[in-house]
Amino acid sequence: MKAIVTVVGKDKKGIIARVSNILFESSVNIIDISQTIMQDMFTMIMMVEFDSNEVSVGDIDDKLAVAADEMGLSIHVQREEIFSSMHRI
């Protein structure tokens, strides 16, 4: 299953390390990363892939939520289709 992880917040050290470590521990493979500063906010978007029999979007979301809280970030994990269906005909 493919999903999109978005991380938005004030730039600081270790965001990518922390997020990618959690993904690694959850057996989630990162396919693509893009990172930019949008409206003064650090914005990272990752496309990830995982075996939905091993781990669910909900599990990953819960684990990332802990990091989001600690680092003052907003992190979302959502299935890719929500974006493709909204923006592609």
Place this chain on the structure above:
Amino acid sequence: MINPFEIIETINMIDNENLDIRTITMGISLKSCAGPDIDKVCENVYNKITTYAKDLVKTGEDIEKQFGIPIINKRISVTPVATLVDALDNPTIEKSIKIAKTLDRAAKAVGVNFIGGYSALVHKGFTNGERVLIESIPEALAQTDIVCSSVNIGSTRAGINMDAVKRMGEIVKEAAELTKDTHGFACAKLVVFCNAVEDNPFMAGAFLGEGEGECVINVGVSGPGVVKCALEKVKGKDFGIVAETVKKTAFKITRMGQLVAQEASKRLGVPFGIVDLSLAPTPAVGDSVAYILEEMGLEKCGTHGTTAALALLNDAVKKGGVMASGYVGGLSGAFIPVSEDAGMIAAAECGALSLEKLEAMTCVCSVGLDMIAVPGDTTAATISAIIADEAAIGMINQKTTAVRIIPAPGLKEGDSVEFGGLLGTGPVMSIKPYSSEEFIARGGRIPAPINSLKN
């Protein structure tokens, strides 16, 4: 990979602009539950609903989690219950109420927040069962928590059943009196329709129509806040650009509805019916249809120009939405429920928005006079007359109109009624002090209108 700006746009719509799926409504046919014995009928109804809808709430929550899109309500609509009452041996009000209580129990057992379809379609005449069901509505709504009722009293093809209009004015009053402790809350669960649709997923008017199948999934989307924010970016631009902006936004909102509808349909193994292209407000700030109209340049919703603004909005929502979904239906359009819309509440409180203006607005938007509180001493005849006016608009203009009105017991103009939750707060609006008694007392039917020579 999808453009990062598009991803952030979607997340922003959900996080900051109140984009959500307003409801996944499962339509369940109760035709197979009919029979002469009331206890057996209730058993059939309970078993069928709890079997068909057992995974509805869980599935909705799973989709919500995986896609990161809030799905506010999971609901059930059923075949108009008058059909069951008609099939009973010696139908009585008590038996009808028993079915209402069964619906309430079944809906609570599966965890949905409303069940609609305690309904009768009497636009031309009453069957015995329909008469019994209508008589039972006040008690049924007072004795249940989440059952919603609707009655169709007119249509473009049949005209208006003024006997039903007369009775419904009285029923609304009785329902208010029976629930006076909660300021007439039962009336918030009762809709009187003209040209009711068969696949509406929204409460309180949802029921599963005669032409529908065994079980179906209908979805209602919502996103007034998203449209408002999109319009903020085109301040001062001409109406062509306004319409274009609304269309593009409605397309995106509806695509999300289509995705959720298909996903729910697949997971539940139930056919996908329709997506209702709606802009449904909530009392939350930033989730208001009135604020969209004000964003177009009106100082307050309800002032001169409001009807034109709403007409543009409603039409553009449909134009943008139809291409985004395979099947569109339901009520499709902007809703203007006064108590459920922060901007409408403010407009009504400051006197900018009157009942007369709302009536005009219902000519160009979805449904009709919705969630309107009026003084508790409003007579049944006046309520019937309000229903008749609204039904006439629907009948002549070949559109669905409805009245959901609350004559709040003990309250007068200028007071406020607190319904709580999505139903919000209703300012008690002024009504004309002159009588419609003799007009309503006539009864009979208003004949179906001619559909040519349009002027």
